[in-house]
Structures are given as C-alpha cells and as structure tokens.
Amino acid sequence: xxxxxxxxxxxxxxxxxxxxxxxxxxxxxxxxxxxxxxxxxxxxxxxxxxxxxxxxxxxxxxxxxxxxxxxxxxxxxxxxxxxxxxxxxxxxxxxxxxxxxxxxxxxxxxxxxxxxxxxxxxxxxxxxxxxxxxxxxxxxxxxxxxxxxxxxxxxxxxxxxxxxxxxxxxxxxxxxxxxxxxxxxxxxxxxxxxxxxxxxxxxxxxxxxxxxxxxxxxxxxxxxxxxxxxxxxxxxxxxxxxxxxxxxxxxxxxxxxxxxxxxxxxxxxxxxxxxxxxxxxxxxxxxxxxxxxxxxxxxxxxxxxxxxxxxxxxxxxxxxxxxxxxxxxxxxxxxxxxxxxxxxxxxxxxxxxxxxxxxxxxxxxxxxxxxxxxxxxxxxxxxxxxxxxxxxxxxxxxxxxxxxxxxxxxxxxxxxxxxxxxxxxxxxxxxxxxxxxxxxxxxxxxxxxxxxxxxxxxxxxxxxxxxxxxxxxxxxxxxxxxxxxxxxxxxxxxxxxxxxxxxxxxxxxxxxxxxxxxxxxxxxxxxxxxxxxxxxxxxxxxxxxxxxxxxxxxxxxxxxxxxxxxxxxxxxxxxxxxxxxxxxxxxxxxxxxxxxxxxxxxxxxxxxxxxxxxxxxxxxxxxxxxxxxxxxxxxxxxxxxxxxxxxxxxxxxxxxxxxxxxxxxxxxxxxxxxxxxxxxxxxxxxxxxxxxxxxxxxxxxxxxxxxxxxxxxxxxxxxxxxxxxxxxxxxxxxxxxxxxxxxxxxxxxxxxxxxxxxxxxxxxxxxxxx
Numbered sequence: 001x002x003x004x005x006x007x008x009x010x011x012x013x014x015x016x017x018x019x020x021x022x023x024x025x026x027x028x029x030x031x032x033x034x035x036x037x038x039x040x041x042x043x044x045x046x047x048x049x050x051x052x053x054x055x056x057x058x059x060x061x062x063x064x065x066x067x068x069x070x071x072x073x074x075x076x077x078x079x080x081x082x083x084x085x086x087x088x089x090x091x092x093x094x095x096x097x098x099x100x101x102x103x104x105x106x107x108x109x110x111x112x113x114x115x116x117x118x119x120x121x122x123x124x125x126x127x128x129x130x131x132x133x134x135x136x137x138x139x140x141x142x143x144x145x146x147x148x149x150x151x152x153x154x155x156x157x158x159x160x161x162x163x164x165x166x167x168x169x170x171x172x173x174x175x176x177x178x179x180x181x182x183x184x185x186x187x188x189x190x191x192x193x194x195x196x197x198x199x200x201x202x203x204x205x206x207x208x209x210x211x212x213x214x215x216x217x218x219x220x221x222x223x224x225x226x227x228x229x230x231x232x233x234x235x236x237x238x239x240x241x242x243x244x245x246x247x248x249x250x251x252x253x254x255x256x257x258x259x260x261x262x263x264x265x266x267x268x269x270x271x272x273x274x275x276x277x278x279x280x281x282x283x284x285x286x287x288x289x290x291x292x293x294x295x296x297x298x299x300x301x302x303x304x305x306x307x308x309x310x311x312x313x314x315x316x317x318x319x320x321x322x323x324x325x326x327x328x329x330x331x332x333x334x335x336x337x338x339x340x341x342x343x344x345x346x347x348x349x350x351x352x353x354x355x356x357x358x359x360x361x362x363x364x365x366x367x368x369x370x371x372x373x374x375x376x377x378x379x380x381x382x383x384x385x386x387x388x389x390x391x392x393x394x395x396x397x398x399x400x401x402x403x404x405x406x407x408x409x410x411x412x413x414x415x416x417x418x419x420x421x422x423x424x425x426x427x428x429x430x431x432x433x434x435x436x437x438x439x440x441x442x443x444x445x446x447x448x449x450x451x452x453x454x455x456x457x458x459x460x461x462x463x464x465x466x467x468x469x470x471x472x473x474x475x476x477x478x479x480x481x482x483x484x485x486x487x488x489x490x491x492x493x494x495x496x497x498x499x500x501x502x503x504x505x506x507x508x509x510x511x512x513x514x515x516x517x518x519x520x521x522x523x524x525x526x527x528x529x530x531x532x533x534x535x536x537x538x539x540x541x542x543x544x545x546x547x548x549x550x551x552x553x554x555x556x557x558x559x560x561x562x563x564x565x566x567x568x569x570x571x572x573x574x575x576x577x578x579x580x581x582x583x584x585x586x587x588x589x590x591x592x593x594x595x596x597x598x599x600x601x602x603x604x605x606x607x608x609x610x611x612x613x614x615x616x617x618x619x620x621x622x623x624x625x626x627x628x629x630x631x632x633x634x635x636x637x638x639x640x641x642x643x644x645x646x647x648x649x650x651x652x653x654x655x656x657x658x659x660x661x662x663x664x665x666x667x668x669x670x671x672x673x674x675x676x677x678x679x680x681x682x683x684x685x686x687x688x689x690x691x692x693x694x695x696x697x698x699x700x701x702x703x704x705x706x707x708x709x710x711x712x713x714x715x716x717x718x719x720x721x722x723x724x725x726x727x728x729x730x731x732x733x734x735x736x737x738x739x740x741x742x743x744x745x746x747x748x749x750x751x752x753x754x755x756x757x758x759x760x761x762x763x764x765x766x767x768x769x770x
Contacts, residue, residue: 011098014088016040017070023088024100024108027118028081032073035084039108042118044069049120058124066119078118086461365462369446374410375403383448385481387441389413401481404441405721405731414438416732417496445472445483474521475556477502478731479510479752485521487538487559489645492517495719495731501752503539506645507595509582510753513708513735515637515644518559520544540589545642558642564588567603574643577635579604581625597625617690621704622652624690654709654738655750670694675705676740709750712739714763728756736763 014023018040025038036044045066052058052065059065066075092099100108112118371382374397381400389397389410397410407415414420414427420438428435447470449463475488477500484502491499493514500519501511520538538559545560552558562571563578569588572578584597599607607626608618617624623631633649651657653675662669667688674683682701685694716734720727730736730751736758739749747760 010087010091011095014084014091018044021104022091022098022100023084024105025112025114026081026084026088027078028084029068029073029075030077030079032068032071032075034068034070035081036069037108037112038114038116038118039111041078042112042116045075045119049122053123059122065122075119080114082461089461365464366466368449368461368463369467371398373398373400373403375399375408378402382446385443385445385476388444389439389441391439398444399441402721405719410439410441412436412439413441415496417498419496442473443476445476446470447472475500475519477505479505487542488519488521488556489516490519490553491515492640493733493735495733499731499733504593504595505752507580507582507593508753509595509632509651512752513647513650513737515639515646517639517642517644518542518561519553519556519642520559521555522557523555540591551641553641560643561636561645563598565600565603566597567599567607570600572598572600574636577601577633577648579623579625579631580634581627581629581631583629584625584627599625599631611691613690614687614693616693617687622686623649626690628688628690650708652707653705654707654711655753655755656709656711656738656740657705675710677701677705677710709738711737711749712741712747713737713766714739714747714749715766716762717764718762720758720762722756722758726756728754728758730758735766739763 011022014026014035015021016023016026016035016037018036021037023035023037026035027038027041028035029041048066064074064076067073068075369382370380371386372379373381373386374393376399378400381398385401386398387401387404389395391397392410392412399408399410409415414423415438424435424438446467449465449470472483474483474485475490476482477484477488478494479501482502482504484500487503489501489503489506489511490497491501491512491514494512499512501516503518505511506516520542522544539561541561541563542559543562545558550558560574562574564571564586565578566584566586566588578601579599580595581597581599582595585594586592586596586598589596604613604619607613608615612626613624615621623633625631630651630653632647632651635646635648636643637646638644653673656675658674660672660674662671670685670687672683673686674681676682682705684700684704685697687694714736716730716732716736719730719732721729728736728749728751734751736747736749736751738755739747741760742748742757745760746757747763748755748757
C-alpha cells in the first residue's frame, strides 16, 4: 500500500505543545482531535475560565469559551484515547530516558487524575434581556465586519470553515470526510470554498485578457494558460505539503479521526501508520517480551491492532488448534478471539522493509482482557473473581463477586443453586407455558501477567502471555477465593448448594459445619484439555469414587479419602472416624500443609494408655494432639452423590475459648483457659505438656466446655455480606454457632472459623446451649 503521508516523527506527534514535553495522561480534544497532557489542559482551561469570568465584557451564557491551544477550535469535551496511550507506552518503552521525572509525575498528579473533569464550570453573572439583545446585535455586527474584511483580503473566516466543512462532509465519501475534516481543523484557507471564491475572479481576468489579444496569438495564449495552471497546481501541492509539515500532531489526529471510516479504511490507516513506525526504526531493539503497555480502557477491545499489521510479506497465521477453541469456556473471551483468529499476527516474524532478506523474529502479543461489571459498572474485574453468563449479551455478560452475592445475576437468572430451579418451576407453572431454562453463571478469574517496570498507569494492554492460559474457571473457595477445581468441598445447605471450600480451608477449620461432598474436575476423555492454567492435583489421599449409585455433577466427580495415620502410618478407611488437627503438618506425606494431620482412634487410645496424653487432655477432656492443639473427630458417611464428610465432635470449647498466658517467665507454667457458660465465666488451668495434668484450685470449673462451644446456634434466613472487617459474613442457610447477644439488634457469632458481628433479624434460632 502506497502512502502519501509524510515521514513519521512519533516523538513529535506525542509531544504536548503546552509543556513541550512528552505526553503524560493524555486527553484528546473534541472535535479538533489535538492531544495534550491532562494536567496541562486543566491549567489551560482554568486560565480561559478565569479570563472569561473577569472580563469587562463577559461572554453570554451558553457561549463556548474553551478553545484548543493549537488551532483555537471550540472544545466541547475531552476524551481518553487508548490509541494515543498505547503509542505513548511504546515510545516510552523504547526510550526510557524520555520518561517523565518523578517530580513532574508528582506535580502533574496533584493537578489531574484520570477521570477528572478538565472543563470547569463558568460562574457568569446573569444578564438582563436588554444586555442579551445588545450582545447579539454587537456579535452579528462584528462577525459581518470581520467576514467582509477577510473576504477582501482573500482569507476565509475560521468561523465559517467548520460549518462549510460539515456541509461538505455530508455529501462526500467516508474517506474524504475524515481527511478534509482533519485539514480544515487547522487551516480553512485550503478548502474548496476559498478556491471557489478565488477561481471565478481568476477566470474572469483570463477571459478579459483573451478578448483583448489578437487572434494570431491564440496558440501562445493557450500555452501561457497551461503554464499558469501547472504553476497553480504545483503551488497548491507545495502549500498542502507545508501545511502537513507544520500542523500539530497531523498523523496522530489522522489516526484518531478514523472513527468515521469503514472498517477496511481503518485497517489501512492503522497498517500505514504502523508501517511508518517500523520504517522509522522506533521498535528496533525493543524487547516485546517485556513491553508494558498499561493504558487502555474497556471501550477498546483490540488495541493490539496498532502493532499487528503486516509490515512485510509474512507466512500466514496457522489456524487455532482445538486446544485454543475452548467451547466449554465462557464467551467473554471474544476479545482474545478477535486478536488471534484474524489473518494479521502480532509481530510474527516480520521482515524489515528497509533491509530486504533480514528476518526479525518477535514474540506473539495478545491483548489483555478488560472486563467491566454489567451491573455496577465496576471496571477491570478481570483479575478478580467474577461471574460470566455465556448467553446474555452474546456471552459477554460479566458481573463482579459483590453483585453476584447480592443476587443480581444476569438477564435470565433465577437464583443460586437448586433454589433457581425451584423458582423456575414455579414461574413456568404460573405462566402455563414453557420458558427458557435458568441461565447458569460461571466463576472466572484471570491471573495477572508478569509485571515489568515501565507501565504508565499500572496496566498493560499487550502481553506475550496468552490470557486463555491464565484463565481460572470453575469452582472457587467461598472462604479464601482460591481456585479449587482439583478438590472442592461442596455444601448442600449453604446458599442453596452454591457454596464450597478448598481443601486447605477444610483441613484448617475455615469451613462451615455442614456435611461436605468432595468433588474434582474431570472432563470426559474426548474433551480437549483446556488451555487454562493447570490446577494442582487432588490431595494425595484422594481418589475418584466409582460405583453404581455414584453420580457426577457435570464434569465434577466425587472423591473418596483414604488418609494415613500420622502415628502408625496405616491407612484409615473412609468409614472409620479419625482425630484431625487443624494446625499440625503430616510428617509421612510429601508437600503437605497445616491441617494435613490425622490420628486413628486406636492410636489415640494407645497414646492415652501409654500416658503420652493425660486423661484431661485426652478423648474425655480437651482432646489435644501431641503438640497441644485441640482436635476434632471427623468421619465419612454415604450420602447423596458420594461420601460426605461429617464433624462428629467439634473443638472442645469452640472458637471463643480464651487463653490467658501463664504469669512469670516459666514457659512450662500452666495457662488459664476460660469460657462463658450460662452467662457465667468458667476457667481451668491447662498444661503445655499434654502428658501432665494441670493443678486444680478452688473456684476452677470441674468440667470442660461443650464441643463446638456454648451459646446460641442459629440458621441464616438471609445472607449477610458486610464490608466492615469486624462483621461476620455468611450466606443464606449457614449455621452460625457460639452466638452471643450483644444488644438485641446485633449478635456476635462464629462461621467458617471467623468471628464477628451481624444483625440479629438475619438468623433463626435453632437451640440454646447452656
């Protein structure tokens, strides 16, 4: 493609004409498309507003007093342009020395932050009707005098040029519209209106001269006319060239204003612009693997087009492998498909047009996803846990976790878990006709790419890491939000079954107290392995449960656990109960974490019989492990869908048990453990050595607190998702234990191992442990 554009000086194009430095947090003016620093524009418009407000003859209300610093065109608004930001980041990445100093960044950050309004509101005094009429008459008179003077001088009025340009654009092609509009934004004298006003006079002069010449000079007259025409043509071309050379940000505005062009024209504009960047050598020596393009907004879904054009003949891009065509993934990956399915690759073995035969290999670049919540408009939730509907909005319906938990869902969402099907059945019977089945939302989260210093605003638009390979999708822990496809403990009571935990939270006591079903993601054998990050393998003690009455939940299959006793190292059958410690780490299994510690019932009885654990620290007392931690007793029972994990005996004293350190410097001195029972404070001495008995004293409680702690137990009739850190989070159906009445309106309780406040009307009391 031949380009008639002048040589590109990217640094000059990306220079703010106000501060004469490289752009920082750029804003583009509408409609002239000149671009300046956000802070510079804020100062400029504040200056203009101050002049207008303090002028002896203030402008009339509604008048546009804000103009472009370069072309003086009226400014109606400003916009952040991702194209400019991407090019700016490319230039800064290639020339780190051109980056703004920390002092400049700090100073400009005080004046302007992305999203601030730079056009101030004018505070003008109210004008009387007589003053307004006088202003209108004076303005019309001045415009008439100015236009008359400009016509006599052969110069077109700048106030008329834009109007004429718009009339011309209505009757022209899309390409001509954009090009002429850009030309007229700087200098209206080169438009057809000026040429039309001058050409009749020139023609009249030539006609009069021809009439005065003898007939014998007709041939020489024709020759002179041809020479004058060629001279004028060369003069016009020279004028156009000079105009393009001196116009501020001409190439940049040309690219920005391509929004009026067709898609094919836009591709050509971008391809030509990118080729000029390549020819200028601005990308030479630039490590595209570590480029950090941080400025983008979610209105631009494919910013990589700036550098993805075919700079030279290159081999065709291979079609996507089946591994990349993930049919079971949410459809919000369309932005990835736009960049990978087209014929244009991002730097795939480009040949330099200036050095034929030299092949430069570059890594493929991918556009980084940018996702906005469809409900609350929260931006950039791609790196947070969010939910996607692959039907609504052509698969691009995404909501944040907060909106999902508050029950907002998608356009055809009936609720959580099995509660959605109950509502759907009820709605279908009420409508007496079939209605579409409820939409199911899928939980997703992208892992952030490797952060390389050099980003302008902390985000990158292009990366060499394929976002598809960084997509976590499926089940996430409700407690810590960890991706838990390898082992997800599903609760059928909390949140209508749409609730579960990772293996670590269950082992460490940060789960609910309901029976839990362990599941693992295992797609069909014919399913192509996804390109998403590989989740960790299921726990070493887990295996997929098989049998005639075992049912899978989609691609998730139930697990069975056969752990080994950390004392005798023998396997513990799932049907046998075992003691479990939330804190200790197994010494017989590799790569274990806290909470991977189990003791079979026989070994624990033997520890008591051998006096390694005293009676008060044993099964009938505090139920402590060899390291002094309190333990629970768990077992597995057959239930719907598989083997459910049950808590047979919870922590003695629960989570609200208080521990007071021993007085003095003796580390082996007994501690004082205390709790409330029946509104009264109870306390006992407890030894650090589990083989020893604590001394008894007058006033100490003779017994032990109940399993799971005292207080009230209640079931949540409504979900409570607070933002305050001292409040307790729980879904509908949660069992909250160890509840204390604070003031009638607020309770204090325990759920998922956490403690906090919550409104008392949100729960229904189950029983009272006294």
